[in-house]
Amino acid sequence: MYCPNCFSVLQPGATRCSHCSFDTREYAHSTDALPLYTSLNDQYMIGRVLGQGGFGITYKALDTFKNRVVAIKEYMPSNYAQRTGCQVVPIPGDTKAARIFERGKISYIDEIKTLYQFENVQGIVQIFTHFQENNTAYLVMEYLDGCNLKAYVKSHGGRLDPALAGNYIVKAARALQQVHAVHSLSPAIVYRDLKPANIILCKDGRIKLIDFGAARKCVEDSEQENSVLLKPGFAPPEQYSKNGNQNTWTDVHALAATLYYIVSGKVPQDSLSRMQADQLQPLDQMGLPISASMAQAVRHALEIDYAKRTQTCTQFIDELVCGGWTERTIPQPPPNPPALPTCIVTCVAGTNVGQRVWFKPGETVSVGRLAACNALVPSTDMIISKRHCLITYNAQKQRFIVTDVSTNGTYMQNGKRLRYNQPEQIVPGSILYLAREHIIIQLVAT
Numbered sequence: 186m187y188c189p190n191c192f193s194v195l196q197p198g199a200t201r202c203s204h205c206s207f208d209t210r211e212y213a214h215s216t217d218a219l220p221l222y223t224s225l226n227d228q229y230m231i232g233r234v235l236g237q238g239g240f241g242i243t244y245k246a247l248d249t250f251k252n253r254v255v256a257i258k259e260y261m262p263s264n265y266a267q268r269t270g271c272q273v274v275p276i277p278g279d280t281k282a283a284r285i286f287e288r289g290k291i292s293y294i295d296e297i298k299t300l301y302q303f304e305n306v307q308g309i310v311q312i313f314t315h316f317q318e319n320n321t322a323y324l325v326m327e328y329l330d331g332c333n334l335k336a337y338v339k340s341h342g343g344r345l346d347p348a349l350a351g352n353y354i355v356k357a358a359r360a361l362q363q364v365h366a367v368h369s370l371s372p373a374i375v376y377r378d379l380k381p382a383n384i385i386l387c388k389d390g391r392i393k394l395i396d397f398g399a400a401r402k403c404v405e406d407s408e409q410e411n412s413v414l415l416k417p418g419f420a421p422p423e424q425y426s427k428n429g430n431q432n433t434w435t436d437v438h439a440l441a442a443t444l445y446y447i448v449s450g451k452v453p454q455d456s457l458s459r460m461q462a463d464q465l466q467p468l469d470q471m472g473l474p475i476s477a478s479m480a481q482a483v484r485h486a487l488e489i490d491y492a493k494r495t496q497t498c499t500q501f502i503d504e505l506v507c508g509g510w511t512e513r514t515i516p517q518p519p520p521n522p523p524a525l526p527t528c529i530v531t532c533v534a535g536t537n538v539g540q541r542v543w544f545k546p547g548e549t550v551s552v553g554r555l556a557a558c559n560a561l562v563p564s565t566d567m568i569i570s571k572r573h574c575l576i577t578y579n580a581q582k583q584r585f586i587v588t589d590v591s592t593n594g595t596y597m598q599n600g601k602r603l604r605y606n607q608p609e610q611i612v613p614g615s616i617l618y619l620a621r622e623h624i625i626i627q628l629v630a631t
Contacts, residue, residue: 379419420439
């Protein structure tokens with residue numbers, strides 16, 4: 186038996202992985218998803234679900250031939266199909282669903298073949314192969330170890346510094362530049378589904394775009410007349426019509442809307458409602474550290490009329506630079522940390538976001554409201570206990586030992602509350618919530 190998260194071998198009878206702490210008993214398995222450990226193409230072993238939408242399910246999987254972790258996306262249009270065993274079948278008795286499902290599967294495979302053209306584009310998730318099985322289609326791609334931009338912003342107080350935010354958006358824009366240039370003599374390939382959740386920030390510093398909407402496109406082309414398959418606030422007006430004039434400027438709008446969101450913490454006003462009454466608040470009128478010219482670059486890229494809008498990613502980058510944006514790297518730890526600072530507790534959300542406490546294995550860090558604690562939370566936040574939790578690091582086991590001593594609890598990301606006054610082993614890199622989502626710490630061993 187293997188861990189469905191990291192694919193380490195589990196001890197006989199064990200449900201919790203000793204390597205990554207994933208517990209199979211706490212895994213909520215979707216009825217639409219393939220069972221854990223399903224074998225695909227005589228090569229891939231299915232692990233946990235990474236994400237699920239209206240058109241497909243993405244799994245973490247083990248490539249047993251090459252002994253590497255991959256991500257596998259399964260074509261599963263939930264409005265038109267259902268799971269029968271491992272098979273994906275159209276809804277019984279619904280001829281319309283059967284027609285859309287079969288046509289969509291063909292289009293899905295054709296769209297996958299298009300994605301192979303981006304294998305040398307640095308900012309696009311790498312495609313390995315595709316195959317058909319279980320009456321559906323599968324796309325095998327690289328597994329990205331990181332988090333999406335939406336989750337990252339949420340864990341960093343709800344918005345990012347404009348300079349850092351621009352850094353992420355420009356990297357995404359440069360990837361889209363190459364996508365748009367693939368067919369220089371014909372209409373450009375347009376992403377059409379750019380949003381914070383589809384921009385992945387990898388732990389190694391890379392930024393990758395995922396989910397090019399193959400299933401979305403095929404269903405849209407098959408039968409969508411008036412239905413909307415887009416993200417309000419990020420999609421421009423031309424996406425609301427099947428015959429809308431979509432091109433590079435469509436993705437530019439989504440880029441600008443994403444930048445607007447991660448800088449301000451607010452989803453832009455929906456483009457259709459803006460056509461009736463444009464009440465989009467300029468970024469430089471929100472009290473943010475952003476220049477009027479940079480705010481205007483964003484506003485230009487969010488124009489309702491695509492003919493007046495910033496036309497290309499290249500033009501958008503140029504206007505951001507002229508508006509005062511300069512490339513900046515992610516802040517690094519202090520230049521002269523204490524000797525052998527192998528352990529770090531970082532506040533990643535709350536008033537003291539960015540504050541770090543360095544300590545050595547065997548030492549104990551106390552987190553809470555008391556001045557005697559390592560004050561990672563504001564003393565005025567009464568929901569945090571005076572002594573909330575105790576943290577140490579066991580170098581031999583390579584695990585943090587966390588003891589909750591609070592009134593309102595210390596929680597894991599999966600919602601599990603740590604047992605009161607019982608030391609629990611936590612894998613490095615984990616995030617803990619102190620009583621609520623607004624105050625978050627991360628445990629890192631370097």
